[in-house]
Amino acid sequence: MAKIIASKNGTKKDAIIQKAATLFREKGFVASSMRELADKIGVEASSLYNHIGSKSELLQSICYKIANDFTIHLNEVETQKGRTAEKLEQIIRFHIHMMLHHYDELFVANHEWKQLQEPYLSNFLNQRKSYESKLVAIVKTGIECKEIKKINPHVVVLTLLSAVRGLEFWQRHKKNMDTKDIESDMVQHLLNGIIK
Amino acid sequence: MAKIIASKNGTKKDAIIQKAATLFREKGFVASSMRELADKIGVEASSLYNHIGSKSELLQSICYKIANDFTIHLNEVETQKGRTAEKLEQIIRFHIHMMLHHYDELFVANHEWKQLQEPYLSNFLNQRKSYESKLVAIVKTGIECKEIKKINPHVVVLTLLSAVRGLEFWQRHKKNMDTKDIESDMVQHLLNGIIK
DNA sequence: AGATAAAACTAATAAGTGTTAGTTTTACTA
DNA sequence: TAGTAAAACTAACACTTATTAGTTTTATCT
Numbered sequence: 001m002a003k004i005i006a007s008k009n010g011t012k013k014d015a016i017i018q019k020a021a022t023l024f025r026e027k028g029f030v031a032s033s034m035r036e037l038a039d040k041i042g043v044e045a046s047s048l049y050n051h052i053g054s055k056s057e058l059l060q061s062i063c064y065k066i067a068n069d070f071t072i073h074l075n076e077v078e079t080q081k082g083r084t085a086e087k088l089e090q091i092i093r094f095h096i097h098m099m100l101h102h103y104d105e106l107f108v109a110n111h112e113w114k115q116l117q118e119p120y121l122s123n124f125l126n127q128r129k130s131y132e133s134k135l136v137a138i139v140k141t142g143i144e145c146k147e148i149k150k151i152n153p154h155v156v157v158l159t160l161l162s163a164v165r166g167l168e169f170w171q172r173h174k175k176n177m178d179t180k181d182i183e184s185d186m187v188q189h190l191l192n193g194i195i196k
Numbered sequence: 197m198a199k200i201i202a203s204k205n206g207t208k209k210d211a212i213i214q215k216a217a218t219l220f221r222e223k224g225f226v227a228s229s230m231r232e233l234a235d236k237i238g239v240e241a242s243s244l245y246n247h248i249g250s251k252s253e254l255l256q257s258i259c260y261k262i263a264n265d266f267t268i269h270l271n272e273v274e275t276q277k278g279r280t281a282e283k284l285e286q287i288i289r290f291h292i293h294m295m296l297h298h299y300d301e302l303f304v305a306n307h308e309w310k311q312l313q314e315p316y317l318s319n320f321l322n323q324r325k326s327y328e329s330k331l332v333a334i335v336k337t338g339i340e341c342k343e344i345k346k347i348n349p350h351v352v353v354l355t356l357l358s359a360v361r362g363l364e365f366w367q368r369h370k371k372n373m374d375t376k377d378i379e380s381d382m383v384q385h386l387l388n389g390i391i392k
Numbered sequence: 393a394g395a396t397a398a399a400a401c402t403a404a405t406a407a408g409t410g411t412t413a414g415t416t417t418t419a420c421t422a
Numbered sequence: 423t424a425g426t427a428a429a430a431c432t433a434a435c436a437c438t439t440a441t442t443a444g445t446t447t448t449a450t451c452t
Contacts, residue, residue, distance in 0.1 A: 004399085012399090028310060030226040034440060043400075046441075050399050055440065111307065114224060155381040162362020163355045170354075185351040189386075199418085199429075208429095230410060239430075242411075246429050251410065 004041055004051065013051045016041065020058045021104035029059055029112040059112060060120050066109035067127045069098065074134055084142030088160070089187055091135070095164035096183050107168055132157055163190055198238035200247065209247045212237065216254045217300035225255055225308040255308060256316050262305035263323045265294065270330055280338030284356070285383055287331070291360035292379050303364055328353060359386055 006012045019040055023032045034055055038045040052058060073094050077087050098106050113124050135157045142148035148156075163186065170182065202208045215236055219228045230251055234241040248254060269290050273283050294302050309320050331353045338344035344352075359382065366378065 028224070028226060030224060031311065033438080035438090044402085046402085046443095047400050049441070115227065149384075151385055152377060152381045155378055156385060158362050158365060159359045159382055159385050162360075162365075163358045165362065166354050166358020169358075181348065182351055185348045186355055188345070189347055189352060189355050229408075231408090240432080242413095242432085243430050245411070 004043060004047075011051075016048060016051055017058055017061050018104070021062050021108050024059070024062070024112055025104045025107040029108070029115045056117055059108070059116060062105050063109045063113050063116060063120070063124055066098070066102070066105050067124060067131075069102070070094075070131055071127060074131060078134065078138075084138060084145065084147050087138055088142075092160065092164055092187055092190065093183065095161075096167060096179075096186075099164070099167040099170070100179065103168070110165060110168070132161070135160070160190060200237055200239060200243075207247075212244060212247055213254055213257050214300070217258050217304050220255070220258070220308055221300045221303040225304070225311045252313055255304070255311060258301050259305045259309050259312060259316075259320055262294070262298065262301050263320060263327075265298070266290075266327055267323060270327060274330065274334075280334060280341065280343050283334055284338075288356065288360055288383055288386065289379065291357075292363055292375075292382075295360070295363040295366070296375065299364070306361060306364070328357070331357070356386060 004012045004015060006015050016037075020032075020037055023037050023040060026032075027036075034045045034048060038048055041048075074091065077090050080087065113121070116124055136153045139148060139153040139156050143150055143153060167186075200208045200211060202211050212233075216228075216233055219233050219236060222228075223232075229241075230244060231241040234244055237244075270287065273286055276283065309317070312320055332349045335344060335349040335352050339346055339349060363382075
């Protein structure tokens with residue numbers, strides 16, 4: 001009955017993907033059914049297949065979009081010249097930005113990538129591995145320049161990535177806290193430490 | 197044919213729960229079927245029901261065991277007298293310990309609690325909320341004692357919890373890195389910062 | 393208005409789900 | 423060795439799943 005309404009700058013497929021991202025975040029990929037997704041859009045499940053290929057394809061689209069966004073941004077940062085701390089800060093702030101403006105997709109990419117099918121699963125993991133390696137390289141450079149303490153760079157990267165990932169819990173406190181404050185507090189904690 | 201072998205200090209039910217934790221971690225709760233679980237044990241799916249109540253019950257057991265372990269430990273730390281930094285270090289090290297020795301269950305509790313049914317879901321979330329509140333209180337005390345920088349304590353706790361949660365990625369590098377080194381590097385990063 | 397293409401619908405399929413009932417095997421005790 | 427309880431088995435149930443085929447409605451353009 002009701003038609004699928006395309007978003008302003010996208011196709012109807014994009015509209016479905018967006019709704020799927022929200023649903024997958026709320027219930028998880030496997031626990032979300034096509035009937036439920038169709039329901040949220042206001043249409044029968046089979047109608048979705050006029051616009052998309054399969055349920056798996058939805059997850060693939062979501063995960064790859066996110067992975068690409070991060071890869072592109074990191075490439076930009078890499079080409080810059082400047083202090084390591086500035087680069088790290090830029091990266092941290094980009095993660096925060098993605099968390100605030102592409103929450104559903106990022107959440108799904110972070111939590112549901114395991115449900116990707118081959119070869120998409122391997123591809124996704126490789127891309128993430130490459131992202132981490134580049135980050136480690138940046139931290140290593142910082143250590144060599146004596147700009148950063150001599151800590152295992154893998155641990156530093158792990159700590160940074162995990163911490164920014166935890167930003168997803170902010171959605172709970174979103175109303176009570178100012179975004180800019182959180183941003184600078186976390187940057188300060190991660191880069192300067194918390195002990196006087 | 198094959199019988200379910202009880203682990204040394206546990207019932208057969210415990211053995212099933214342990215196998216379930218591993219399976220749920222690998223594939224996710226919803227994507228794991230009782231037939232697959234039974235297969236891993238070497239038994240028919242229906243035979244499991246001689247020992248357990250339901251699939252949901254397995255998830256409940258896993259999540260509640262983990263939640264209790266953390267609650268108990270935090271209560272112990274709270275009763276101590278000493279510097280805030282020492283308490284935080286103890287807590288961080290306990291998270292690391294749990295990650296290393298109860299990896300499967302902790303992973304499942306962290307990733308699959310959404311699949312809990314009411315009222316277990318609400319109970320679990322309340323327990324976690326309470327845990328975080330106590331942590332915030334500890335950090336607040338540290339700030340008042342001027343032992344810790346004046347950063348939003350919620351952000352500090354969020355950063356700490358997220359960072360230690362990221363330890364789950366270690367399983368990948370486990371062989372290449374020494375646990376004690378990782379532990380101290382992360383504690384140093386989180387408490388002292390990484391910038392000279 | 394008539395034709396065409398897009399996108400909705402209904403109905404059905406084959407496969408997989410957790411779980412139960414009833415039966416048979418296994419292991420231990422008297 | 424006979425009897426008993428635990429725990430395995432087979433078979434089936436009722437439901438849900440993603441997806442497809444075929445059909446009808448809707449919107450658009452000539």
